[in-house]
Amino acid sequence: MKPRPIGYYVHHHGAGHRARADAIAKHIDCRLVLIGTGIGAAGLDLPDDRPLSGHFHGRDNAPCRPSALHYAPLDHDGVRERVAVVASWIASERPALMVVDVSVEIAMLARLASVPTVYVRLNGERNDSAHLEAFRGATGILAPFHSGLESEATPAWVRAKSHYFPGITATAAMKAPAVRRVLVVFGRGGLPGDGALVAVAASSCPDWQWRVIGPATETASIPENLTFAGWVSSPECEIARATVIVGAAGDGLIGAVMGADRPFLCIPENRPFAEQQVTAEGLRSLGAAIVVPGWPSGKQWPALLERTLALPPWGRRTLQDADGARKAAAWLAAQAFQASICPEHAP
Template identity: 50%
Template structure:
């Protein structure tokens, strides 16, 4: 009997779930998606799922309030006396004991990767961008069979230890798979994208930006804070809320604006759209390092925070002057099936050994 693969999905933001579904859909071997899945569309899962208890503190989030002064140095998050965490790990152990998986893909968690190793299960660990040379990350990297980078190698940081780079399979962006469409109309709209994992936008800031560049329509996708009557918004500003598929909007855009999360950058690269990148604060410099690499490659105009209204005309002009070939070169439409095949190959090799 073919042994299954487990795929652990972190529950911060939607990007981990989206790429897990894309990869699992391409796999021939049975693949169970594992995580706290209540916030996701489980109807979109391509196979079996295991819903885990939430391990976040009652106050919410993963903010280090977990007894850091006594926490073992191999962990990032190990609060004491938290039933959700205890029951979560017990559920993972029970599934492993019953299903006997050939390997576990971990996207992402140092603790789950090390726990799987303790349960004698080989791990493929997703390695996000940023400077992750702290002891917990390095120990998890050391324990894994291979590391998976969900971005092209040219976006990796210069300070990465050589052995980590050598152990990494650079999968490329694991998002939209479509080939780039035709060039947009010169007077096409500006499309602003906010993901679920960040702070989102504010009505006041977006309205000020739209008023500063009145000759273009502004279409905003994702969470936006602040109440406003439609009659008080500038006529060129359109708030769409959460949009499951941003591809059709990007296809019409002359310019995209967004953070440096993998999902947003992947979608912009797939659409071959000029990009103003506004990296959001993330642990280990995940978005700021990636944005710096995009800027170095000429693939984006980067600002460290949301610009003031008066900066937008020049910023839009600079964005429209970019060569879209630079960001398009980062897109591999076959990245997802190639990674699925690589996982299948590693699984087959482990099964045969």
Template identity: 50%
Template sequence: MTRPIGYYVHHQGAGHWHRACAVAAALDRPCALLGTFTGIDTAGTPGPVINLPDDRLAEGFDGRDGEPERPLSLHYAPLAHSGLRTRMARIAAWAAETDPALLVVDVSCEVALFARLLSLPTLVVRLAGTRTDLPHLEAFRSADRLIAPFPEVLESAATPDWVRAKTHYAGLLGPAPAAPDGGEDGSIVVVFGRGGAGGARADLAAAARALPERDWHVLGPVAGEAATPPNLHLHGWVPDVEPWIARAALVVGGAGDGVVAAVAARGKRFVCLPEERGYGEQVEKARGLARLGAAVLHEGWPNPARWGELVAAGLALDPGRIGSLAEPEALARTAAFIAERAAWWERRGDAAPIRAIV
């Protein structure tokens, strides 16, 4: 009987969930998704879903994260948190009951190390940015292999050689590349993902007024009050950003994995405004895109006077640069890599425990 695979999904934003579902659907063996899925529609998920208790601290909690005494190999280990205890207990129970071949961890240093204590092989997803702190390095060291959801050409210069050697560069695990269909309408599409703070209505209105000859379509959350010019269209959450990106002459957005993958798949000219993330994840990726001539980079939201220059620079980009980063077989290649490691551990078998002499 084929042993299943587990995929641990981090709750920040929606990118981890979408990536997990895409990988699970491409695998040739059962794959269970484990995580906190509050607010996510799990209907139609390609495999079992194990919904774990939330491990976040409640609003207004006194922050007993135990930081003064927290082991240096952990990022997050709050004390006296029953949700965290139950969460880890359910992961252990799932592992004991299903005997998985391995666990993909996307992402959590603590879950990666906990899986090692459970004698469960892991493939740890390694996000972009400078992740040379002790908790990340120990999670990487504990893993069988690492999966980077970006092309090797975007690798950080600070990444140690031994980490690179363990890494499978998955590429951009987004929609399949699609040829331009000639249906561009000259619009500018601004995309805000679930993992960030969203946009400010006043800032967007000022940007739209700076280029009144173009329609601006904004996808994702927008906060605040301001008069809206007629060329600014606020759509909120949309079920699929791809049709909007397909019609756009230019895309403006952060450097999250989902946005970059969607822009690359369509080969769209891109003005990248990286958002603040831990370990410089988005800034590092955005700088890599700019270095390749695949995007125009601006760190922070531009003032209105800059928009004309930025849009002109974006429209002057060669869209083939970012389009070349979209690999048609990236998802299938990564699913095959995960399946190969699972099969390797199955062939190896469990280590024989030493039996006590009574």
């Protein structure tokens, strides 16, 4: 009998979900199948469930949606088809475990199909009914952040069920170049960065070299010390070469910056369930970053960069774990093994 696989559902909004899955897949010693929209030949590709408008916020506008669900739009062909594809794969492959990063609907579907689940819990105040029921139905919860960044609002039973794995997408530290370089990182989860505001910041700090990776709007005037690189294939290398990192409070970027041991100026973005605000407050309280609520004015930048550069390293080093991906992979493999030998799930 062929070994039973682990299914790993990858949400299609933002890049962090896929980055975590790829990092774990490199270390796991059993068959792991990626599942999600846009996966392509790398795994099980699902029909798109997003609304025709293309604006996906994780919730639907259905007037009669059950409180245990976030996104279950009525009469949506993509939703019907993806449920059928996932259910068919579960029936034929009999996975030992389903890792869900993230979707309460996929977690409920797997649970209904008699598959043990591990839910990937992002940071923030996720105490709504849908999240709590997904956590309750899971055999375990994987938190891809340090326990020191945990929200005070998280229920005690959720914390007790959670296993914390910071550094899943961490970057090995490298010696920073002699030049004072600011790296501004914009991700896929929100709107493009404001190129004009970055240009003002760079103009205000002529003794720093500025480089921007990720999506940013165009600006007519670009100072000589500013480069817009767009999407890059190895953002971890860009982070390792920089002197100071400026970016939001997403788990992927936090892990990469802390892993590379770089001073961090954090500007949290608005996300559902206060995810980034909670993470940023944790960074501030641990002394791991300078945190500002919004993009600073030009005249504020010189002092902010100096404050960030002067941060003691112990705060950010508390959050480092170069073995995060390996530890998470080993824990998931153990969860799958335990589920497969449980009398309720054995062949």
